[in-house]
Amino acid sequence: MISRSIPKRQALASIRQLSNTSRLLQVTEQQDQPQDKKYTRDELTYGKLSPAQKAYLDRVIRVDQAGELGANYIYLGQILVLASRYPHLKPLLTHMREQEIHHHNTFNDLQVRRRVRPSLITPLWKVGAIGMGMGTALLSKEAAMACTVAVETVIGGHYNEQLRVLMNQYNVPIYDKQGKVVDKSEVTPTAIVSEELTSLKENIKLFRDQELEHLDIALENDAEKAVPYKLLTEGIKTVCKGAIWAAERI
């Protein structure tokens, strides 16, 4: 009896173990399937922006378009005065201006695509910016570089502020193709934000980095030797902040 019951008990135990293992495997598979399957962008639609979100986005495009136009004209003014007198500065200034033209064109496209009203004081931006570029360059090449430090500091900070708002306040609802609300945990991380907003944020990040690169170039080219550096940079920063305030509204 004893000799027959032991192997039976062992067999039962191993069957139980096997069935536990297979149940465990089944549970793991069931858990894996829905969790691993994440929605991709083409399986989703994104909710509409609220009127406040839309208004903010329009303001971002309007002010950035005007600001980049201004930056382009500041460098144009500096090139007109400095390029022949200091040939070694010409490629640097041209490189920075070309990047500003690209930034401006990007916001031009967005302005047309999203039908955003451009700033009404655009002609004023051109005159003011070329005047600022030429005026500081006529003072000295160091003053022109100090102007770049001031302008790029303000623009860099301005882009950072826009990125902060776009990251925090643009939680748009996501739906599957049947119109059911989808939780963000079920979505591939890169698809949580719509393509349009993702591309805007990536552009702003890239432009912010390039503005900071311009700032470094100006510092490397004796911006701090401008006299009077503090007065010049603080004055230009105040003008830029005023211009940003106006372009967002007018």
Ligand SMILES: [Fe+2]
């Ligand atoms: Fe720029």
Ligand SMILES: [Fe+2]
């Ligand atoms: Fe710049």
